[in-house]
Amino acid sequence: MAYGSDAARFLLGDSFHPGGVELTIELAGMLNLTPGSIMLDVASGKGTSAFAVAERFRCHVIGVDLSEANVAEANTEALKRGLSDGVQFLLADAEELPFEPASFDAILCECAFCTFPNKTKAASEFARVLRAGGRVGISDLTRVPDPLPELDGLLAWIACIGDAQPLESYAAWLVGAGFAVVASGDRSQCLQQMVQQIQGKLLLADIMIGLKKLDLPGLDIKQAKEFAAVAKNAIGNNKLGYALLVAQKPEGSVTEGAVG
Template sequence: MEEPSVKQCCATFYGSDFARILLGDSFHPGGTRLTGRLGNLLALTRESHILDVASGRGTSAFYLAESFGCKVTGVDLSQENVSLAIDEAGRLGLGGLLSFQVGDAERLPFGDKTFDAIICECAFCTFPSKPVAAREFVRVLKPSGLLGLSDLTKTEEAIPELEGLLSWIACIGDARPTRRYSEILALAGFQAVTVEDHRDALVSMVREIQGKLFGAEIAVALKKLHLPGVDFGVAKQFAQTALQATQNGKLGYAVIVSRK
């Protein structure tokens, strides 16, 4: 079933200046270091054609094309992010290896058996229908193609201290435990290859966000930055709660590699 409001809320947030101020260009824990790890796990080469699902501003696609020489197609729901990625690919002279287009992970605009591998970083948790997206991944992968997922994980039990803040971060509220992601992928037809725990990357990212929130709040107070509608009180409370939940194992970050 379509849930355009959650999807659009997510795409709008990640297309915003506020997201860029907090997260930089790479919108996932571990940044391009963890993207490089995925590239190695997927054994990318110059012959690989990969799909980056929810490619954001293209940072991972640029990194993989430059590091592995592979061809990368990026797809993202945010027109804003796709336009920025296309402009940057041209500026970097990577236009021959890269292409970006608007599209929905649950209805990928590509033919069957098109790609050698797929990456999907910090986005699967936001998809309202994860089984539908997983089946789409299977459909567009070539036989034996690899999927490299990196994503937020959350314990099955409710996290009361976070629940009250979930409306603010509606699109990550549906993160699942690692084993649930693995089950969804298995049901779609994937075989498990590797699972890695990268919770440390999430702790570092939340700490960085706390520093950036502090700086942004001062810049807004000094009228050097204009961020209408941002409630710094809620944002700081959320970051602190998320840090504690990560440190006590209720939130985490995992890499899951599977084969079609």
């Protein structure tokens, strides 16, 4: 299932992560944002989090995403909301951020770090573009390290879960890039709620498709219902979850490339 598909939008809405905007505001609240701060939203999707953070904390936000369609849609929405002076979106890869060293006061990265093929590179890019003393906030899917054969079908369907990691691994990538972890928290209940909402929407979709009032090409409802049930079980058994992680770039640390 692609994030940009009609099926994804029907099932997930515009905020493509567990906990929605509420969890975004909680996480952003730990990033020491002040009016005028500049925050980078890495993998900003359709911009939902960027708009919420800019409005709540009166800060500037630059979002980057690898999907051209998401970037275009987010910039159009910024214009519509009259926010395009303070909130902008660019097409860019988290592993090669097109910014000067120490350009940002804070970084947000929601439900996306797990998908980056080279997490060491992404973490070092976060460290490079963040100023000393700045914070990065990640929320992401977590899983136990043991093999989970019961999730194979689900993992193949929603690719990002396939590379979910234990929380300790995300922390290790950030620490490896020079960050100090300042907070973390389990938010698996947000993932459980998201799966329950998806189950409700699948029931509704089933009825509406039967009545020929909805068409979601490419979505196998029966299979999706089975995957949702498997996911719910795995979350209930603490095999799959969702977590927050906040880390700080030490004050006085030298940013590679910033000297000379």
